[in-house]
Amino acid sequence: QQQVKQSPQSLIVQKGGISIINCAYENTAFDYFPWYQQFPGKGPALLIAIRPDVSEKKEGRFTISFNKSAKQFSLHIMDSQPGDSATYFCAAKEVNRDDKIIFGKGTRLHILP
Amino acid sequence: DAGITQSPRHKVTETGTPVTLRCHQTENHRYMYWYRQDPGHGLRLIHYSYGVKDTDKGEVSDGYSVSRSKTEDFLLTLESATSSQTSVYFCAISGLGGGKATQYFGPGTRLTVL
Numbered sequence: 001q002q003q004v005k006q007s008p009q010s011l012i013v014q015k016g017g018i019s020i021i022n023c024a025y026e027n028t029a030f031d032y033f034p035w036y037q038q039f040p041g042k043g044p045a046l047l048i049a050i051r052p053d054v055s056e057k058k059e060g061r062f063t064i065s066f067n068k069s070a071k072q073f074s075l076h077i078m079d080s081q082p083g084d085s086a087t088y089f090c091a092a093k094e095v096n097r098d099d100k101i102i103f104g105k106g107t108r109l110h111i112l113p
Numbered sequence: 114d115a116g117i118t119q120s121p122r123h124k125v126t127e128t129g130t131p132v133t134l135r136c137h138q139t140e141n142h143r144y145m146y147w148y149r150q151d152p153g154h155g156l157r158l159i160h161y162s163y164g165v166k167d168t169d170k171g172e173v174s175d176g177y178s179v180s181r182s183k184t185e186d187f188l189l190t191l192e193s194a195t196s197s198q199t200s201v202y203f204c205a206i207s208g209l210g211g212g213k214a215t216q217y218f219g220p221g222t223r224l225t226v227l
Contacts, residue, residue: 043218
């Protein structure tokens with residue numbers, strides 16, 4: 001069964017700190033790894049994504065680190081703010097399967113003011 | 114929410130009754146999806162559609178059926194609702210191309226089965 005394993009399930013970080021969420025996978029056919037952000041009462045929305053040919057991608061305070069050999073990737077939120085409090089999902093897609101995304105189980109992040 | 118609406122947004126029903134949830138898109142995307150979201154389980158795919166009248170099962174399809182008679186509408190039906198189907202249901206559409214498979218989600222429908 002194709003899986004993306006996400007940890008931790010929940011995370012509390014002080015304002016200004018670094019939030020780190022980790023994901024691991026087994027399927028080497030995955031070729032695209034997006035992260036989704038979901039605020040309470042809303043649907044998930046694409047935050048940032050990476051392909052396995054690069055080891056890092058940064059957009060503002062959000063960075064994805066990718067370790068192809070370890071089959072792991074992580075989301076780092078620098079200078080975490082209370083507005084970043086949300087649920088984050090990592091995900092993965094197989095090559096030539098643009099029709100389907102496999103989601104992790106999510107991490108509920110709370111930033112203390 | 115990328116031109117996606119879901120109706121109803123909230124529904125309370127009783128065990129054994131049929132329920133239909135509607136997803137409507139204005140983006141003319143080919144792919145549409147129904148997910149359910151439950152604490153500790155994340156997003157689980159129920160069914161998806163890759164065109165009018167073309168659908169396929171996801172990982173949690175038992176007890177659910179879908180129909181897509183028009184590009185813009187994707188219906189999810191619970192033939193006989195059970196308490197285990199109490200959940201938040203999300204519709205998504207996919208903007209394919211470039212190998213990115215970005216999915217855009219609707220606002221969700223909160224369903225309570227008593």
